[in-house]
Structure formats: structure tokens, C-alpha cells
Amino acid sequence: MRAALTTKDNTMVVTEVPDPVPLDGQLLVRTLACGICGSDLHALADPEAFMETARRSGGTPYDPRDGLVFGHEFAAEIVEYGPGTRRELPVGTVVCGPPIGIGPQGAGIVGYAPMFPGGYGEYMILNEGLTMAVPNGLDPRVAALTEPFSVATRAVDRSGIGADDVAVVLGLGPIGLGVVAALTARGHGPVLAVDFSARRRALAAGLGADEVIDPAVASPYDRWADLDVPVGTVDRMAAELLGVPARGAVIFECVGVPGVLRQVIEGAPAGATVMVVGVCMQSDRIEPGVAVTKELTLRGTFGAYPAEYGATLHAIAEGRIDAGSIITGTVGLDGVAGAFADLARPEEHAKIVVVP
Known part of the structure; x- marks a missing residue:
């Protein structure tokens, strides 16, 4: 698949990487939209501080310079199920969910762990139990903003x-x-x-x-x-x-x-x-x-629990929160690196969404 991959010189390059393979309890999804988060900007600009913060907070840091596919604010559609899944949602269902990767590969944050590539790539693997159907025909670009x-x-x-x-x-x-x-x-x-x-x-x-x-x-x-x-x-x-x-x-x-x-x-x-x-x-x-x-x-306070994610998703889908109003730009994979630079100008942008 094509993906924007981080590099050793603190930049990103769009290249071909192996398609992720869903294991027990997981599903393969095709990325429809992914928001660019300020955490991604910080991780790319200062990977040492990013890893040290994760380490001292009890997490397992992975070096962004080793080639990660960022992107933890995502909406996607189901392509196929891995083994040991309930398959309650039909293939083709548009989904999103908290960016928590769990499976035989271990556990980590989607987009910050190499075994769970994020939404700056064409495909992702998600844990079935944390995947939520996007309701009310909500635009995937808006559904992706459920995470922040x-x-x-x-x-x-x-x-x-x-x-x-x-x-x-x-x-x-x-x-x-x-x-x-x-x-x-x-x-x-x-x-x-x-x-x-x-x-x-x-x-x-x-x-x-x-x-x-x-x-x-x-x-x-x-x-x-x-x-x-x-x-x-x-x-x-x-x-x-x-x-x-x-x-x-x-x-x-x-x-x-x-x-x-x-x-x-x-x-x-x-x-x-x-x-x-x-x-x-x-x-x-x-x-x-x-x-x-x-x-x-x-x-x-940090992140969100699945119940909070689900409640926020429905608040957005029902129109009680206008998440889409903060989207100020949309780019493809080839525009991700430029979007990182653009987000340094707050008078121009608040949130840029990647559509792979």
C-alpha cells in the first residue's frame, strides 16, 4: 500500500509499504480520512522528547525516525475480517474508533507503534471490539475528528x-x-x-x-x-x-x-x-x-476511553457538536509533508484532514 512514512531525517516520504495483515480479533480497513494531530507534528520535530515523555509516562516508545505510519484520527471502511472475529458489521461499513491497537502483535497506539500503522496509509488494522460504525451517514472526514x-x-x-x-x-x-x-x-x-x-x-x-x-x-x-x-x-x-x-x-x-x-x-x-x-x-x-x-x-487528562469516544461520535453525528467546522484543509498522501508545515500558521489552518 502507499503510505506517508517517517524517515531518519525527521521528514516523511510517500512510498510503498507492505499491506497490514489482520490477526486474531482484528479487521482490515481502508482509510477514508485521517486528521493531522499536533502530537504528530511534535513527534516528527522532536522525536527524543516524544519518546522520553512516553517512556517516563510508563509507555513503550517507538522511534519515529525508524519509519512509522502516523495517523490516529481516522475513519475507514471494513475490507475483511481476521480470524476469531464476530463479524457483526458488514464488509463496507464505515467505521472509526479509539486509536488503541490490541492483538497478538502486542499493544500500542495506532500510528505510533510499527505493528499498528495509522491513517496516513491506505490500509490499517483495527481491533474489532474497539471499532464503531459511523452513524447517520456522517462524512468520514468529520467522523475522523471524533478522536480529538x-x-x-x-x-x-x-x-x-x-x-x-x-x-x-x-x-x-x-x-x-x-x-x-x-x-x-x-x-x-x-x-x-x-x-x-x-x-x-x-x-x-x-x-x-x-x-x-x-x-x-x-x-x-x-x-x-x-x-x-x-x-x-x-x-x-x-x-x-x-x-x-x-x-x-x-x-x-x-x-x-x-x-x-x-x-x-x-x-x-x-x-x-x-x-x-x-x-x-x-x-x-x-x-x-x-x-x-x-x-x-x-x-x-489524556486520550479518551471507548465510552467517551462513542458518546462524542453520536454527539457529532446528531449535530450537537459541529466538528466539521474546524476543518480548514484536505490533502492526499502526497500533501502530508506540506500540510505539516502549513499547520504552523494558525491564521491559515486549524485542522487538515488527509484523504489517502
Whole structure:
């Protein structure tokens, strides 16, 4: 099959590679669409940091320079079943699913493990038990975005956000936009969306953000008093003692670059929850005393469980989440390398989808 294969010089080349073969409990699918994820960009640009993060997190890292077929945001159609499968979905069914590879070859993340080539190739093998039929005739390009939007859904679920809490979303890449969409789909507000890019702020507004902020012009941390959120610990204690209603705040850090988490801790109001959604693979520095004094909760979140993936897929298919609105480009396999470069320009692109 043709695939965009990573190389030792941190680039990609489109070439012929062997077709994957489904083993026990697996099925062979033909890729219809695959989103380009920021994680792929990071893995290609800095493979050492990518592998070290995986290693220190308890994972099994594979070197992107050894020739991987990336692509974990996919939609595909069933071509054939391997042995030991139930074959509940007819051949030709359009499917997607969480990018978890499981089988006799071992386990790994689809697109980041050599035994589970991803959607930047014409064919993939998937675990039957994790494969979901795409409902309602949903466009495969949109169905492929279930993966990043399900990551956002999990972040919102894990945040424990209260009905009256203020939500601040920092960074409006696909995951940040997904967080905005997940919040507004539940009727939550207010949602403040923050990004330097005017185009991405416009996308967030289209997904229902109540307020969009350019941090070059204004700080989201200056809005607490206007939104009835006590800033200091003493202020929050006083409000509680006097029986005065006081909102909480949840800040979703979806940027993932050094220095942002420290800024969030300094700018967060007392009692806030900070959801660390962006994956920063470099060292950062924070001052724990500030977080302690403010009684902040810092919580990480990563990926999505199958139930969250399935719920997000149906929310998209039923029109409650407009995932397709963030697609800003489509390329074939020969355009993948160029698309990686294009995604470095946030005023031009938010999400590019590969159609092999």
C-alpha cells in the first residue's frame, strides 16, 4: 500500500509499504480520512522528547525516525475480517474508533507503534471490539475528528466543572476548540476562549464560546471580578462565611508549551481547577507555594476511553457538536509533508484532514 512514512531525517516520504495483515480479533480497513494531530507534528520535530515523555509516562516508545505510519484520527471502511472475529458489521461499513491497537502483535497506539500503522496509509488494522460504525451517514472526514473531540470530552468530564463555574479555555487548536464544543453542547456558560489567532477565535465563537479574548490585547485573568469569581483565598472564605454566592473557575490549559502552566497558576483565582490538557514535552517551572496558597487543583487528562469516544461520535453525528467546522484543509498522501508545515500558521489552518 502507499503510505506517508517517517524517515531518519525527521521528514516523511510517500512510498510503498507492505499491506497490514489482520490477526486474531482484528479487521482490515481502508482509510477514508485521517486528521493531522499536533502530537504528530511534535513527534516528527522532536522525536527524543516524544519518546522520553512516553517512556517516563510508563509507555513503550517507538522511534519515529525508524519509519512509522502516523495517523490516529481516522475513519475507514471494513475490507475483511481476521480470524476469531464476530463479524457483526458488514464488509463496507464505515467505521472509526479509539486509536488503541490490541492483538497478538502486542499493544500500542495506532500510528505510533510499527505493528499498528495509522491513517496516513491506505490500509490499517483495527481491533474489532474497539471499532464503531459511523452513524447517520456522517462524512468520514468529520467522523475522523471524533478522536480529538473525544479527548476534549474526557477533559471536561474529568474537570468536575460545576453548573455555575466559569470556564476558560487557553489555546484554540483542535483540542481547545473541542473543549469549547464539549462545554457548549452541554449548555455550559460562560465559556471564555483565548488565543492569539483571530481565525481560531472565530472558530471558537462559531462553536458557542460566550467571549473570545486575544491575550495580546487583554488578559482573561482580569475578568474574575466581573464574573463574580473571588480572586483570593480570603475573599472566597469571606463569601462562604457570609453566605454570598461565589462562582468557581476551571481553566483548561490546551497550549502545552513551557511557561504557560506557570502563568495559569499565577492568574487563576483561589479554589480553581486547572486542567492540564496540552502535552508539554519540555521541562517547565512552577512555584508550588502559589498553587498551595490558592488551594488550586491541578489535574491531567489524556486520550479518551471507548465510552467517551462513542458518546462524542453520536454527539457529532446528531449535530450537537459541529466538528466539521474546524476543518480548514484536505490533502492526499502526497500533501502530508506540506500540510505539516502549513499547520504552523494558525491564521491559515486549524485542522487538515488527509484523504489517502
